[in-house]
Amino acid sequence: xxDRRYRxxxxxxxxxxxxxxxxCNEADAAAVADVLIAAELRDHASHGMIRVxxxxxxxxxxRVNATxxxxxxxxxxxxxxxxxxxxxxxxxxxxxxxxxxxKAAATGxxxxxxxxxxxFGIAGYYAMxxxxxxxxxxxxxxxNPLVAPTWSVSRYLGxxxxxxxxxxxxxxxxxxxxxxxxxxxxxxxxxxxKGEKVPLGFVQDADGxxxxxxGILRQGGSMLTLGGDRIHGSHKGYCMTAIVDIFCSVFGGAxxxxxxxxxxxxxxxxxxxxxxxxxxxxxxxxxDAFRPASEFKEKMDEWITTFRNATPAKGQEKxxxxxxxxxxxxxxxRRDGIKLVPAVVDDLNGIAAELxxxx
Amino acid sequence: xxDRRYRxxxxxxxxxxxxxxxxCNEADAAAVADVLIAAELRDHASHGMIRVxxxxxxxxxxRVNATxxxxxxxxxxxxxxxxxxxxxxxxxxxxxxxxxxxKAAATGxxxxxxxxxxxFGIAGYYAMxxxxxxxxxxxxxxxNPLVAPTWSVSRYLGxxxxxxxxxxxxxxxxxxxxxxxxxxxxxxxxxxxKGEKVPLGFVQDADGxxxxxxGILRQGGSMLTLGGDRIHGSHKGYCMTAIVDIFCSVFGGAxxxxxxxxxxxxxxxxxxxxxxxxxxxxxxxxxDAFRPASEFKEKMDEWITTFRNATPAKGQEKxxxxxxxxxxxxxxxRRDGIKLVPAVVDDLNGIAAELxxxx
Numbered sequence: 001x002x003d004r005r006y007r008x009x010x011x012x013x014x015x016x017x018x019x020x021x022x023x024c025n026e027a028d029a030a031a032v033a034d035v036l037i038a039a040e041l042r043d044h045a046s047h048g049m050i051r052v053x054x055x056x057x058x059x060x061x062x063r064v065n066a067t068x069x070x071x072x073x074x075x076x077x078x079x080x081x082x083x084x085x086x087x088x089x090x091x092x093x094x095x096x097x098x099x100x101x102x103k104a105a106a107t108g109x110x111x112x113x114x115x116x117x118x119x120f121g122i123a124g125y126y127a128m129x130x131x132x133x134x135x136x137x138x139x140x141x142x143x144n145p146l147v148a149p150t151w152s153v154s155r156y157l158g159x160x161x162x163x164x165x166x167x168x169x170x171x172x173x174x175x176x177x178x179x180x181x182x183x184x185x186x187x188x189x190x191x192x193x194k195g196e197k198v199p200l201g202f203v204q205d206a207d208g209x210x211x212x213x214x215g216i217l218r219q220g221g222s223m224l225t226l227g228g229d230r231i232h233g234s235h236k237g238y239c240m241t242a243i244v245d246i247f248c249s250v251f252g253g254a255x256x257x258x259x260x261x262x263x264x265x266x267x268x269x270x271x272x273x274x275x276x277x278x279x280x281x282x283x284x285x286x287x288d289a290f291r292p293a294s295e296f297k298e299k300m301d302e303w304i305t306t307f308r309n310a311t312p313a314k315g316q317e318k319x320x321x322x323x324x325x326x327x328x329x330x331x332x333x334r335r336d337g338i339k340l341v342p343a344v345v346d347d348l349n350g351i352a353a354e355l356x357x358x359x
Numbered sequence: 360x361x362d363r364r365y366r367x368x369x370x371x372x373x374x375x376x377x378x379x380x381x382x383c384n385e386a387d388a389a390a391v392a393d394v395l396i397a398a399e400l401r402d403h404a405s406h407g408m409i410r411v412x413x414x415x416x417x418x419x420x421x422r423v424n425a426t427x428x429x430x431x432x433x434x435x436x437x438x439x440x441x442x443x444x445x446x447x448x449x450x451x452x453x454x455x456x457x458x459x460x461x462k463a464a465a466t467g468x469x470x471x472x473x474x475x476x477x478x479f480g481i482a483g484y485y486a487m488x489x490x491x492x493x494x495x496x497x498x499x500x501x502x503n504p505l506v507a508p509t510w511s512v513s514r515y516l517g518x519x520x521x522x523x524x525x526x527x528x529x530x531x532x533x534x535x536x537x538x539x540x541x542x543x544x545x546x547x548x549x550x551x552x553k554g555e556k557v558p559l560g561f562v563q564d565a566d567g568x569x570x571x572x573x574g575i576l577r578q579g580g581s582m583l584t585l586g587g588d589r590i591h592g593s594h595k596g597y598c599m600t601a602i603v604d605i606f607c608s609v610f611g612g613a614x615x616x617x618x619x620x621x622x623x624x625x626x627x628x629x630x631x632x633x634x635x636x637x638x639x640x641x642x643x644x645x646x647d648a649f650r651p652a653s654e655f656k657e658k659m660d661e662w663i664t665t666f667r668n669a670t671p672a673k674g675q676e677k678x679x680x681x682x683x684x685x686x687x688x689x690x691x692x693r694r695d696g697i698k699l700v701p702a703v704v705d706d707l708n709g710i711a712a713e714l715x716x717x718x
Contacts, residue, residue: 074649074650076466076467076645076648077436077437077466077467078436078437078466078467078468078648079467079468079644079645079648079649081649081650107435107436107437107466108435108436108437108438108470109437109438109468109470111467111468111644111648113649148669148672149666149669149678150678150679151671151672151675151677151678151679152669152670152671152672152675152678153669153670153671153672153673154669154670154678156665156666156669162598162599164598164602166605166609174601174605176598176601176602178592178594178595178598179595180595181592182586182590182591182592182595183592199590199591201591202591204672207672207673208671208672208673208674208675209672209673226585226586226592226595226596227541227585227586227587228586228587228591231541231558232541232558232560232561232587232591233537233540233541233542233585235537235679235681236537236538236539236541236585237585238681239521239523239535239537239681240521240599242533242535242666242681243523243535245662246525246533246659246662249658249662250525250655250658250659250662251644251646251649251650251655252649252650253650253654253658256658256661256662256665257662257665257666258665274658274661274665275658285438285470285610286435286438287610289435289437289438289470290433290438290440290472290610290611291433291440291610291611291612295612296609296610299608299609299612299615299633299634300605300609302615302633303604303605303608303609303615303616306515306615306616306617306633307508307515307601307616310507310508310511310512310513310515311511311512311513312510312511312512312567313507313510313511313512313563313566313567313568314512314566314567314568315567316510316511316567318510319508319509319510319511319513320508320509320510320594322594322597322598322601
């Protein structure tokens with residue numbers, strides 16, 4: 001194990017250079033770096049540096065456009081549709097969320113659907129962009145299909161995350177950012193590598209029988225929605241995942257459910273299209289469109305303090321507020337530096353060699 | 360068992376008369392009846408005729424105002440806050456959702472937070488009001504606290520439902536309406552009456568130990584969030600329930616979480632207030648604020664057809680679209696009439712006698 005730790009700034013610098021080399025302009029390269037490094041800092045390594053190679057490979061196949069013309073194709077005072085021109089997802093993400101924020105400044109709320117985009121990193125990044133404007137931020141994305149609707153064996157939905165960020169006054173913001181499945185795809189891969197079984201409620205086999213095999217996806221299996229089985233409310237998880245998919249595809253004209261393109265180059269391009277690329281959905285709501293901002297934020301402080309002081313269950317130390325664990329990680333990684341697993345370091349060295357950069 | 364079946368119209372007529380007798384004007388009495396009968400038709404009896412007695416008892420204690428002045432207290436082009444003046448929840452619900460729809464007609468989307476309200480029936484009713492306007496409807500409400508955040512034993516959250524209705528062209532609309540807990544409170548009561556245990560994942564005891572006792576809530580226990588336990592993603596259910604609570608309380612100034620007033624008269628008024636009454640949140644989004652309505656609705660048809668044709672798991676007949684089961688029930692009950700359980704019939708007869716009405 002390599003014990004080298006990286007300062008976020010040096011990783012940011014390297015990622016920016018890589019994407020500049022691919023043809024991105026400075027702002028777009030910085031956007032990709034911003035979101036990937038934020039994922040590392042927030043301890044979502046599955047959406048961090050490991051993606052550099054995946055994005056690079058996707059770009060090599062020509063599926064991603066490093067010099068896109070990202071355009072607003074339709075708008076009203078509180079809504080817009082953005083076409084990402086097959087961009088790296090962060091480019092559409094930044095532009096769309098900024099537009100949502102501008103619209104909210106003018107009319108109270110702003111809602112932007114993006115199509116023709118690609119994997120955009122952590123949804124929470126975009127939701128949090130609203131915070132400094134005293135707005136609530138919302139971000140959804142669809143993703144390549146791995147998840148079966150309740151009572152089905154068809155891999156028709158992604159792990160479609162929901163992110164909501166709510167500003168507070170003296171307390172840190174409430175930031176929820178969660179996949180609408182019990183676990184992330186990456187955790188299955190880890191369990192499989194370790195030769196471990198997974199608890200029931202995560203995956204099923206090709207017939208729809210509950211399975212504890214983390215590798216079952218490669219044998220026609222599928223992931224389950226939040227709730228796990230019908231008795232435990234998997235149909236509610238299905239509703240959530242489906243809502244995210246519809247908001248990200250049908251509003252803006254991106255592909256839906258089974259037709260969302262893969263975010264990795266080793267999976268083939270799908271033959272059928274129901275729209276353009278991957279889709280996202282962004283919202284910004286000015287808190288003072290409802291009540292004075294100071295009142296809103298003080299009330300959020302009260303909400304956060306109340307919940308933080310809830311009585312822990314026996315054996316638990318404390319009750320968490322959404323966003324607490326990520327904030328702790330960020331503090332730690334900024335102080336101690338970010339560790340990367342050897343395979344990722346190897347990938348980055350390989351890319352550096354190919355692009356004649358130093359890592 | 361009484362085999363009498365009631366036509367929806369006769370139940371509607373009776374409920375309207377009851378609420379007229381309590382002092383409601385004609386429109387408000389009809390609003391209460393509309394939503395309660397819709398719940399019966401959609402097979403959500405827990406939110407139907409059984410509530411007449413509960414609302415009546417709440418009104419008797421003076422906690423509900425039958426002649427409220429429901430007011431818009433703040434607004435921007437796309438947002439508003441409505442004060443319900445302690446109304447029956449349906450009165451605030453109807454006014455707020457209509458306002459959201461008006462704002463969406465003008466600016467693309469409309470978002471209304473309501474405070475100082477009470478139990479308003481099924482959230483799906485309000486979300487569906489958007490459909491005939493070619494809008495997506497959204498409705499959330501907080502509710503009296505029974506649910507513990509992950510790692511806590513404090514009953515700090517309600518079963519806070521989410522409803523989202525999306526119009527289609529030739530297919531019936533997509534209508535999701537679900538509590539953000541594995542099961543509804545009412546199902547625990549039914550299991551308890553039958554002397555049955557419940558599966559693990561629904562409730563925990565006062566120490567936070569998983570329990571199969573449906574009566575555990577009366578011994579300091581609490582309901583769990585969707586996901587059931589941390590391993591199966593209960594923290595994601597906690598995020599959802601918390602988001603609903605914040606949207607319904609902090610935006611409009613209603614009570615949050617532990618301070619949401621009880622919806623039944625036999626529970627005492629809480630000593631602490633963090634806002635006014637129960638809170639709801641309503642959204643309407645014009646689909647043609649994003650793309651031509653016909654395009655949007657045809658794409659929804661395609662979404663619905665695709666998912667309806669997903670491969671069923673072994674032993675399952677078909678895959679459902681959110682809203683399918685309720686639509687089936689509605690057809691059946693409109694044809695065959697609505698059955699009421701004897702206890703509810705007795706309650707309604709009692710109320711009729713007290714108010715000198717015929718049931």
